[in-house]
Amino acid sequence: MARVLTQSDLIFPTQSASISSALSSLKRSALSIHNRLSSITQDSKFVLSVAEAYNLPLVANERCGSWYIPPSHKSGSAYFKSTDGHTNEWTFSLRRLNYQVLELVGRESGCVIVDSTRRGKSMPDALSKTVPIWCCVINRALFPEDRHELYTSPQAVSEYEHSKIEERIEDFVKSFLEVCKPDVEDLRKKLQQPLRPVWVTQTSLIPTETPSFPHFHPVVLCTASRRVQGAEASEGGYIQGAADDHEAWAHGLTPKVFWDNANALLSTNEDEIPSLISELLEKEKGPEFTPTLVKPTSNLFISSSQNVEVEGFDLIISCTLSPLSTSNADFIKTKKYLQLQCQTNKLGSRDLRSQLQHLPSFFQQLSITFRTSILVCCPTGKDLSVGVSLAILCLFVNDDGEISNVPTGCKIDKTFIKQRLAWITTSAPMLNPSRQTLNAVNAFLMPDPREHTKPPSAIPSPITQLAYTAPEHSTPADPIKVNRTPQQIFSTLLNNTHPWTFTRTLTSALPTHPSGTVTGTAAFSPLPTTTTSPQRTPAYVYSEQGTFTTTTGLQFAARRKYIYMLKTPDDDDESSSEPYIAVYFHDEEERDGIGGLFVEMGRLQESGDGGLESGSRERHLCAEDVYGASWRFG
DSSP, X not given: OOOOOOHHHHHOHHHHHHHHHHHHHHHHHHTXXXXXXHHHHHHHHHHHHHHHHHXXXXXXXXXXXXXXXXXXXXXXXXOOOGGGGSTTOOOOOSSOOOHHHHHHHHHHTOEEEEEOOOTTOSSXXXXXXXXXXXXXXXXXXXXXXXXXXXXXXXXXXXXXXXXXXXXXXXXXXXXXXXXXXXXXXXXXXXXXXXXXXXXXXXXSOOOSSOOOOSSSEEEEEEEOSOOOOSOGGGTTTOOTTTTTTGGGTSTTOOHHHHHHTHHHHHTSOGGGHHHHHHHHHHHSOOOOOOOEEOTTOSSEEEEESTTOXXXXXXXXXXXXXXXXXXXXXXXXXXXXXXXXXXXXXXHHHHHHHHHGGGHHHHHHTSOOOTTOOEEEEESSSSSHHHHHHHHHHHHHBOTTOOBOSSOOOOOOOHHHHHHHHHHHHHHOTTOOOOHHHHHHHHHHHSOOTTSOOOOGGGSOOOBOSOEEOOOTTSOOSSOOOOOOSHHHHHHHHHHOSSOEEEXXXXXXXXXXSOOEEEEEEEEEEEOOOOSSSOOOSOEEEEEEEEEEEETTSOEEEEEEEEEEEEEOTTSSOTTXXXXXXXXXXXXXXXXXXXXXXXXXXXXXXXXXXXXXEEEBSSOEEETTEEEOOEEEEO
């Protein structure tokens, strides 16, 4: 007699799980690093053909656009955000004026702006709406004698949306003229003719002869990738918008390093690409940060604090966890220095709100002339340092760009702050601080009387002297001062300029589990945030790779990842009143990559040799073993 069917016979749980796993595996393989780099290379050929057809220079809309342009063909960068073109959110950014594009267009009679977008759209909103809005506003502001139309792509923008955008143009023009106060005559002289957007995709007909545009400068908006209708798995390895969101897939690879080593990367097996990228990045010379002059001042500079050279500056302000150091003992006496102790990312912006209160008293005790060179720096050179510079411009700089140690007494409101911020962003478009940093500056410059603000005396005094670092091959007179707080240690993990080396000894009591030693390198990188899982606390991805050599002489490749997080009392953790470092398993199935808790670092304590040591906050079971951890910092 046949067996009666049961529910489990109908649902096929094992097979269902296998199918789901197989589909996930197929998706990951379709979105592999190799497929992304191959797709970028393929799309780049189209981009170069567009530039050749129109005989115009290539401009990358950062950051995605730079991947599609070999460095030798790149003439500049633009900063147009798709969010400024989102439906019902259309705007003309007063922070991203892109004057550098105007200069290039005027000089070359046009340009090709390159960007891309992921599956689902024919072109990014930055090209279909943000740039057209910018062109129209610039035209009406610089050439008011004519009525300049708004041009949008009929492929991507409906007539209704076009009309709604057009209703806002005059307000955008008014804000641009009143807030940014552009030098209309100078810009008009450089541009000479109005702008007009021209859209090009991989389905467009490319001209066989260079077209002529006698009445306007063409701004050719080139969408690098071809549109994919179905899933990537059906495209034979091609990925639309392959360069987008590169923090999530590139393992630190940059466009320059990619193009310098494209053949090697494309000929490497997928499993070996991450290790090759690590090798290439290690060999790549570190970035040289050239301080940027904030015009119209003649002596205020912004820079990254990484390997910063303080020699050419009289006054230095750093937004760093640790004070800047120098091996020149004379600089400690001659340089005026202020450290605003700030962490990185959002926590740094929060710290800045209180630390800025030290700025006025520091400035007012100095003697500042037009010859006093001032450097403001932070780890990135693009966020906290910009916020501090903005505060200086608002408090101590007059309309002619002259800096004094006496407050100007100007009325400070949001419009005034935007005007001063425009000085910075037009000096260097990449100097675009985060919203959190701008909020911190606004709160400092325009304090809410309803909020209780600590007086400067209630905030820990800042360091006002550069730290001394003994020159190489000499013996320091004092013991090396190690980082003393979890925040400082956490920041140091990421700021390390070279990969960490590690050695791990594994001793197993089970004959089925080999014993041996793992040696290799490890690196920390910021954990990318996702729209569905915004990151609340600073987090790094710890990635290591090495070789496991067993006691019998066998060798295996070894890789693993963890997530390091800096937990603070604000993170709804009632078990601790002070920050600590927690380590989580890395889980690729989770969208944010954060798996279960692995271990938490306990309170830091002095060790006998002047270093610091810590044990795990709690011991816990790991299978049938009791697991504990300890750390030592010297």
